[in-house]
Amino acid sequence: MDSFTDRATEVYRARKPTASPLWQCINSHFDDFLLGYSDKYEHKLGFLRPVIPQTISHFLECGNLEKGFARVRCGDCGHEYLLAFSCRGRWFCPSCHQKKVLLFGEFVTGTVIYPVPHRHYVLAIPKMLRAYFHFNRDLLKALCAEAHASMLDFMRTTLNLPEGVPGMILAIHTFGEYMDFHPHLHALVADGLFTETGLFYVLPPVSLKPLNELFRHRVIAMLKEKGLLPEERARMLLSWKHSGFHVHDSQRIQPSEKADLERIAQYIVRNPFSVEKMTLNPETGAVIYRSKMNPKHQRNFEVFTPTDFIAAITQHIPDKGFQLVRYYGWYSNKSRGLRDKREAILEAQIRPAGLEIIDVSEVQLRRVPSRKWRELIKKIWEVDPLICPRCNGEMKLIALIDERSIIERILRHLGLWQEHEGARAPPPKSVETALIYEPDFSQPFPDYDNYEVLYAE
Template identity: 35%
Template sequence: MSAQHRTKYRPANERFAREYGPWRPVVAQVADKFLACGVLEHGFARIRCDACTHEYLLAFSCKCRYCCPSCHAKRLAIWTQWLDTTLLALVPHRQVVLTIPKRLRAYCLYRRRLLGEIARVAARTVTAAIRTLTGERDLAVGIVACRQTHGARANWHPHLHRLVTDGGFRPDGTFVSWPVHDTARLPEAFRRAVLRLVVRLELFDEDQAAGLLTWPHSGFHVHTAVWVSEDDRAFATRLARDCARNPVALERLTYDRAAKAVTYCSDKSEGPTAGTETADPLEFLARVLVHIPDQGHVTTRYDGWYANRPRGMRRQAEPAAADTPPLIVPAPRLAPTEATRRWAALLQEIFEVDPLACPTGHGPMRVVAFITQVSVIDRILAHRRTRAAREAHGGPRSPPSTRAPTNRGASERSPPASPPPR
């Protein structure tokens, strides 16, 4: 930003930078286009009928995203029609909404690309969960990802909306449904993956990330309750349109000229963000302009089966099979504890490490015993402490003792060790 622009927008920075971030040059560009949208003084097109010579004037539109409600609605209409006719497969879908805690939302305000990096982490987490619970690692999950930065009152609330296929596609095109929606494990996997990201980006250190893992209410939430049938295409497009909606709804906005106040009604019927809120016009304007994305920032992504490259490869390989409904195969039913047992496999998908691989030889590891007896636990821990102390001092190592600890009662003492076999 030039010195002239810094001087011009210094009052805005002094008043709103603390809560809504510093003034960005893209905001001035988009605001100027929005003020000229639909105004004939800024240009128009003449529309005439050659048969009856009737004509009218059509004012130019700004075509701004996430600022002009009219132009954004036109974008959504064209986009949802393309989703219905071209992109979405004839399979069930599910809406997945992922929320991050308030402590990370401030980082997204000053580091705009962070939300996009979290979106990629969310796509990998959802894909890994579906692959793990179905038991098929080659499944391609179709994801239409929309990033939202606004809440119910147009406040700063960055979160992620996903329209996800309710399962995945095999390499031959067969669709396998998502068997179990584990609402406890998926948020935990998403939380650990995001914390690993912020540590890698040096936003948090290891101790801060470990502290967030101990919080009972961490602020990470995943909602997967909205399901869409493969036959209900109208509901699927409405759901996608809601995922990419404009931050402000004009039907819920009123302006009192006498009091010079803006009243905005929330779309929530209950909760802390329900009801109406009255704000100063400049305060509300700063709240709305903060949602304008920077130039070049992608607000809608397509991952997995819906990514551009796989779709192009499928069209080239089988152009006639593009409109053919895929064969839907139900996934095998899981036992109530099977999803929990596959938690290690889910961690392997997310963190790209195998928790059952040997750290030295990278060979397979297995569970050899479950230690529950108190005396055996004490003996093993005492041996480990003695071994660690000797290795620290560099002294000679001695074999582990077979004597029972003396701090337990006689009833808890283990029997003497039997002589080794001949």
């Protein structure tokens, strides 16, 4: 029995989704948001994307016992509680997305990246170009491609390795500190180049100015080629000394600093907003969102009307199937698949003098098993959700309940059923119900990982 079972006073307590200020704001004001969208928001945000009402419908049902649950019982004393199904929504539902964040950190550090130095890069574009990406989300894929090509050219030129391969994980962020539309890229990048023979050439200390210029020229050329950027504006952006294109990097992260690598991997796929930063005025519905100091307004908060807040956060929900995380070079799905099928053979080659070279030809990355719901709760809260709060015995999942009649009968017996008047209508039938977003993971959740504890008493 692990150390968690010795913590009798540290019992996992259920979350109550309806107590969240986010749930309350959306439940009370989303219909108003929909009714006023065409007049108030369409000119700024474009047509209402079908994925928005679909995601909201799933979110409002997340953790709702009336939508189904698992029964969890203690084998020693018979104590039982119900474990509500979750929506599994990524990039919006704070609870469900946090599970993906934790899994992604473990997946990246355990299965994808190699034991070589890495850096965290941020690549940003000028404010005047943001609208192009706002109304054409497919351009975000092209932005990633130009970022990868810029990094590839920069590293190959610096190391004089024309056949070198970078290892790069790119995450698309569409949000700023206060949920404004601010498209930029976060990248976890191996600090050098791999060769087919399994050697890694470490990038020496070097200025990022050439990389910044490569990125600027490539993005401008891409927008011109697509007929979006007029020649005059392109020349203007190329002539400005401070053009608004920025490439920033972090300090080098060594392979031994695995906790830092995992933290950065989690950071680059964080949710666009944080419930902890929200304060909801119950009388007016206004939302105060506190974050970093806004240099423009000289304050560390913004006040939103409820519908403005909903508009701000829902604009960052990705369309179905759109991948917000992309893998390039040595870390691409194709490259990883090929390495799984063949043994790396180290061949003799001329090694440039003065460069640090790491042999990774025999590195075997482990497979990260799927994290169970119990283990994720332990990782976050350091308490065990399957330790009985009454006797400290071991609890087990004994049944999955998803039939409406049985759900109602059990909840009525427990006094947990609520009568609803004017229930919210489901999203249109033309909108598919599956939510499949990146990051993709090598192993799926077991079924019981998709539940949240709602009642533990």
